[in-house]
Amino acid sequence: MRKGILTLTATLALLGSTVAACGDDAADTAAPSADKAVGKIGVILPDSKSSARWEGADRKYLKEAFDAAGVESDIQNAQGDKSAFQTIADQMITNGATVLLIVNLDSGTGKAVIEKAKTQGVAVIDYDRLTLGGGAEYYVSFDNTAVGKLQGEGLVKCLTDQKAEKPIIAELNGSPTDNNATLFKNGYDGVLQAKYDSGDYTKGPDQSVPDWDNTKAGTIFEQMLTSEPKIGGVLAANDGLGNAAIAVLKKQKLNGQVPVTGQDATVQGLQNILAGDQCMTVYKAIKKEADAAASLAISLAKGEKGTTNGTTKDSETGAEVPSVLLEPQAIFKDNVKDVVTDGFVTKEELCTGDFAKACTEAGIQ
Numbered sequence: 001m002r003k004g005i006l007t008l009t010a011t012l013a014l015l016g017s018t019v020a021a022c023g024d025d026a027a028d029t030a031a032p033s034a035d036k037a038v039g040k041i042g043v044i045l046p047d048s049k050s051s052a053r054w055e056g057a058d059r060k061y062l063k064e065a066f067d068a069a070g071v072e073s074d075i076q077n078a079q080g081d082k083s084a085f086q087t088i089a090d091q092m093i094t095n096g097a098t099v100l101l102i103v104n105l106d107s108g109t110g111k112a113v114i115e116k117a118k119t120q121g122v123a124v125i126d127y128d129r130l131t132l133g134g135g136a137e138y139y140v141s142f143d144n145t146a147v148g149k150l151q152g153e154g155l156v157k158c159l160t161d162q163k164a165e166k167p168i169i170a171e172l173n174g175s176p177t178d179n180n181a182t183l184f185k186n187g188y189d190g191v192l193q194a195k196y197d198s199g200d201y202t203k204g205p206d207q208s209v210p211d212w213d214n215t216k217a218g219t220i221f222e223q224m225l226t227s228e229p230k231i232g233g234v235l236a237a238n239d240g241l242g243n244a245a246i247a248v249l250k251k252q253k254l255n256g257q258v259p260v261t262g263q264d265a266t267v268q269g270l271q272n273i274l275a276g277d278q279c280m281t282v283y284k285a286i287k288k289e290a291d292a293a294a295s296l297a298i299s300l301a302k303g304e305k306g307t308t309n310g311t312t313k314d315s316e317t318g319a320e321v322p323s324v325l326l327e328p329q330a331i332f333k334d335n336v337k338d339v340v341t342d343g344f345v346t347k348e349e350l351c352t353g354d355f356a357k358a359c360t361e362a363g364i365q
Contacts, residue, residue: 039098039301040072043127044088044113046103047080050175050212051240052266054103057286057344058127062101065294071301080211082109089113093120099300101125101293106177107132107316123300126321127293129180133316138306139323140293142284144180148187150330151235151261154280156191157332158259159201159233167232168204169195170224172217172245174237176208179315184237184263192235204228209241217244225252234260239269239281246277265331265339267349273333274350274358283329283339292324337364 043062045054059075066073074092078085082105089100093116100117102124104110110131114124118135126136159167169192174181195201205224209217217240225231225248236242242262249255259279262269272278296306311320331339339345351359 038303040074040096041066041099041101041297041301042089042092042097043073043075043101044085044092044103045075045077046085046105046129047211048077049080049214051238051264052268053264053286058103058290061287061290062294065291066298069294069298071298078105080105082106085109086112086116089116093117093122097122099123099125099297101127101297102131102136103127104129104131104134106175107134107179110134125293125296125300128289129178130312130314130321132179132314134314135317135319136321137300138296138308139312139321140289140296141180141312141323142289142326142328144183145187147263147282147284147328148184148189149191150187150282150328151184151237151263151280152188152191154282154330154332155188155233155235155259155261156195158279162259164232166200166202168202168228168230169233169235170204170221170228170231170245171206172221172224172234172236172241173206173208174241175210175212177210178212181208181212181237188235188261201233204231209237212238212240214240214244217241218247221245222248225249232258234258236261238263239266239272239278240264242278242281243268243272246272249277265344267345270331270336270339270345270350271355273331273336274355274362276333279332281331283331283342283344285326285329285342286344288326292326296324333362336362340364 048055063075076088078088085105100122102110102113111134114134114136117124124136126139128141130139173185196203205228207220209220234245236245239262242260245260246255249258255277261279262281265281265283269281299306308322308324310323310325312323313320340347347364
């Protein structure tokens with residue numbers, strides 16, 4: 001699906017001065033100068049329920065990059081409301097935005113916004129999620145099939161370490177309207193299917209969670225466990241869904257016995273890993289993603305072309321969308337410290353109360 005995807009190191013080298021680096025003062029040293037920046041950039045985030053990243057990380061890093069470049073920005077959150085998403089976009093265009101950076105709620109909503117923006121001469125960047133059939137100028141994300149592959153490989157590692165015999169695997173997938181969830185599933189199913197085919201694992205319940213809703217995920221997983229009490233592993237598509245499954249497992253005193261995956265390296269997910277209740281998560285260096293997207297948005301606001309490192313195929317239109325694609329990292333208990341060292345999560349946030357001892361044991365200084 002993608003051509004010319006480089007490693008993360010090569011990505012950052014290729015982007016050079018166009019994409020801010022990961023250090024604390026990177027935005028100041030790598031962002032375009034204010035006197036060259038024109039236009040206004042509007043950002044629409046999807047919600048604050050599906051993942052803590054949107055308000056806790058993306059908003060912060062995007063604003064820092066725009067401010068460092070002296071570019072006016074307007075960052076709003078649609079809070080899962082499709083009507084509000086379109087209203088926000090309309091208001092941003094009316095108020096002079098020349099570039100929109102959007103995380104769609106679904107491809108239909110994203111497409112409507114992109115079509116409206118194009119009629120007004122406003123460029124659009126798909127951020128984190130590709131809008132199928134949308135035709136955005138750029139796409140910035142992680143290699144989401146690779147994310148899913150890491151999840152599948154992570155679950156296999158944890159089950160192997162546990163010496164599990166023919167475990168029944170439950171799959172708790174992301175929202176069916178999110179193209180990323182499809183890519184994640186493609187990645188982990190590619191790993192797990194080989195185990196099903198060989199007879200090493202047994203395929204169990206497999207269900208998507210509407211809107212990545214954690215409450216719904218808990219209900220769905222409770223039904224899964226009722227119908228199949230001998231579930232031996234849970235491929236949960238992100239930390240929120242994973243935590244919902246863990247809460248159900250705790251009721252049955254099965255937490256820690258049944259490996260559960262995740263994604264996003266949230267504080268909650270990392271604490272679950274330290275506690276032994278979650279097998280692994282996938283860390284996506286969101287500052288790098290936000291800096292790459294901000295750099296492209298600033299370039300478009302200046303009337304310039306941005307720098308990319310590959311393309312992503314729109315499965316609906318067949319078009320190859322110019323993309324910046326970054327590489328994810330699998331996180332287990334023995335390398336949770338990597339997320340802290342990178343500055344994505346602080347020791348103060350993570351190592352609270354009962355987790356202080358586990359942090360020390362995990363080498364978190």
